[in-house]
Amino acid sequence: MTVIPIRTDSRSYEVRIGAGLLDTLGRAVCACTRAARCVLVSGENVWRLYGERAEQSLRGAGLEVFPVVFPPGEDTKSLARYGELLECMASCRLTRSDCAVALGGGVTGDLTGFAAATYQRGIDYIQVPTTLLAAVDSSVGGKTAVNLPEGKNQVGAFWQPELVLCDTDTLRTLPERELRAGMAEVIKYAVLGDPELFEKLRRREISEEEIIETCVRMKAEIVGEDETDQGKRRLLNLGHSFGHAVENRSGYRLLHGEAVAIGMAMICRAAAHLGCLSPEEAAAVVGLLQAYGLPTESPWPPEELEDAMLLDKKFASGKLSLIVPERIGACRIVPTAASELKGWLEAGYERSV
Numbered sequence: 001m002t003v004i005p006i007r008t009d010s011r012s013y014e015v016r017i018g019a020g021l022l023d024t025l026g027r028a029v030c031a032c033t034r035a036a037r038c039v040l041v042s043g044e045n046v047w048r049l050y051g052e053r054a055e056q057s058l059r060g061a062g063l064e065v066f067p068v069v070f071p072p073g074e075d076t077k078s079l080a081r082y083g084e085l086l087e088c089m090a091s092c093r094l095t096r097s098d099c100a101v102a103l104g105g106g107v108t109g110d111l112t113g114f115a116a117a118t119y120q121r122g123i124d125y126i127q128v129p130t131t132l133l134a135a136v137d138s139s140v141g142g143k144t145a146v147n148l149p150e151g152k153n154q155v156g157a158f159w160q161p162e163l164v165l166c167d168t169d170t171l172r173t174l175p176e177r178e179l180r181a182g183m184a185e186v187i188k189y190a191v192l193g194d195p196e197l198f199e200k201l202r203r204r205e206i207s208e209e210e211i212i213e214t215c216v217r218m219k220a221e222i223v224g225e226d227e228t229d230q231g232k233r234r235l236l237n238l239g240h241s242f243g244h245a246v247e248n249r250s251g252y253r254l255l256h257g258e259a260v261a262i263g264m265a266m267i268c269r270a271a272a273h274l275g276c277l278s279p280e281e282a283a284a285v286v287g288l289l290q291a292y293g294l295p296t297e298s299p300w301p302p303e304e305l306e307d308a309m310l311l312d313k314k315f316a317s318g319k320l321s322l323i324v325p326e327r328i329g330a331c332r333i334v335p336t337a338a339s340e341l342k343g344w345l346e347a348g349y350e351r352s353v
């Protein structure tokens with residue numbers, strides 16, 4: 001088992017990564033919370049595969065467990081499901097010392113985290129990521145949210161978990177398309193700050209466990225410095241500004257990771273076109289995304305993405321922080337006015353790389 005400490009201003013906790021950890025869940029929850037009861041939140045697919053084991057482990061440790069199972073998919077990250085979950089917590093008479101456990105991917109984690117952040121002004125929660133994307137990114141760092149019809153993650157809170165328990169065995173059942181979507185976030189970390197990871201991915205000389213560990217270590221460092229997205233953490237949005245617009249425009253038929261892959265390819269093309277990144281490196285990033293079976297072209301033209309981008313919650317004082325690669329392993333935050341977005345989007349369509 002690998003243990004990575006996360007230290008933020010609001011809380012310190014561990015990310016545990018290893019095979020077979022699901023059976024340690026109950027003991028781990030009892031060790032890091034004062035809970036006597038918990039809601040165990042999951043999606044239908046994950047519940048079928050791992051629900052019983054997780055529940056047994058929690059009950060075995062003496063906890064009273066209330067399973068709450070939602071349909072799979074991004075639609076579950078809604079105000080309606082959030083309200084349902086809060087009502088379940090209340091009807092199970094969860095108190096402020098009890099906790100919530102999120103067993104699943106980013107959708108389950110984001111929804112459960114936000115309910116935990118707000119139920120009785122905040123209770124403990126534990127992340128048990130079962131997708132690659134959740135393991136390397138969404139389960140760590142305390143960003144919790146639900147969507148509005150107008151845009152992604154429009155309602156949320158920073159609320160750190162008490163523990164992240166990643167049983168790598170659970171990733172064995174992940175559908176191929178979901179695994180590929182997770183690789184988009186992995187490639188994001190490589191482009192952001194780790195040329196060595198980029199090279200290992202290119203040569204396919206890296207194990208899944210090493211991938212997760214490398215990404216979580218980078219996220220730990222960034223979140224440790226900037227818990228609430230005031231500066232360095234914004235770098236983690238590489239590919240997301242265009243990506244969220246693509247995801248929204250697709251009506252969530254594209255997976256989050258697929259949309260991020262398109263967003264990353266577009267910002268690399270734009271950076272090359274505008275002279276910030278060499279065309280060779282832009283082509284290398286696009287090539288790596290394609291090698292991992294990810295899409296790299298937006299089916300929608302710039303003007304259709306522009307509208308969706310104007311809703312980005314990261315717009316502040318009339319500017320959006322675009323994350324622009326300068327070389328593989330280094331990116332820059334570029335404050336961009338709404339009037340400049342179209343230029344970046346159009347450059348992102350430039351097919352020369």
Ligand code: NAD
Pocket residue numbers: 043044045046049072073074077104105106107108110130131132133134137138139140141142143144152170171172173174175178181256257
């Ligand atoms: P997801 O949670 O929708 O899960 C993907 C699919 O895989 C679902 O159908 C699920 O049922 C299935 N599944 C999950 N684990 C499985 C397993 N082990 N075996 C078989 N099937 C399994 O998708 P995701 O990619 O994990 O998360 C995407 C969400 O994460 C988006 O809403 C995105 O906005 C969010 N996100 C949040 C952060 C953050 O910092 N909070 C970061 C990145 C992404």
Ligand code: GLY
Pocket residue numbers: 137138140141143233236237
């Ligand atoms: N995934 C973006 C962040 O955690 O900040």
